[in-house]
Amino acid sequence: MKTIIIYKSKTGFVKKYAEWIAKDLLADIYEVSKVNVNTLTKYDAVIYGGSLHAVGINGVKFITRNIDKLMGKRVVVFASGASPSSEKVIKEVITRNFTSDQQKHIKFFYLQGGFNYNKLSSFDKVLMTLLKWNIKNKKKKKKELTSDEIGMLEVLDKPADFTRKSNIDEIVNYVNS
Structure with missing residues (x-):
């Protein structure tokens, strides 16, 4: 499966995760400002990572605004924050960042990062x-x-x-x- 990892990292924790995922999946990796939606057409799986700030995922609008162009692809979004994972927070992040239709097409993961x-x-x-x-x-x-x-x-x-x-x-x- 041809995979692309796109990320937006403020302090380096999301970038670290994106690099690990890219290495394990033998995927291409780009900072979000270096790609456009047309770049994604040649990939079977699209993974986006952003840092979490007050339950908002930094830069995730790149995915949500273009979800119609990603139909038929495996779409993953991960967020990284300093707090440990909790079901309550994950539900809040999902409902704040994705519409109910988008939730059907996006698989979300939370990865504890850090703070600097x-x-x-x-x-x-x-x-x-x-x-x-x-x-x-x-x-x-x-x-x-x-x-x-x-x-x-x-x-x-x-x-x-x-x-x-x-x-x-x-x-x-x-x-x-």
Whole structure:
């Protein structure tokens, strides 16, 4: 099966996963800005990877806007974020990023990535600083923090990499099945 991997990575975790998947599937790999929808016509399987930000998949509109041109192909989208996988979050990501029709044609996977404040854009650093202040303020008021908020406080000041090559196994098996 001729496969292409397309990705958009802000801090490198999605790129790492995309490279591992491409190697295992002997697939072509491109950063999303280097391809257009016509590039995809010669492939049987299209895999898109993007980082997760507030349950939105970075750059996934490249796939969703062109889903009609991908009919008959195996379409996979994966997202990577710092939080551990949870069924609740995965359902929220799917419903926020894909219409019910798109969900019939797109197989979604979540791969835990990591967080590195130093690799963020200036705008994203401002947003993360505001989030940190918000969480610390909540903690100061003795309000209960969610596990995601506790985790974010832990990784905001030091890089964390939760990527594991074995995390791609489900995607590779799905494409090869």
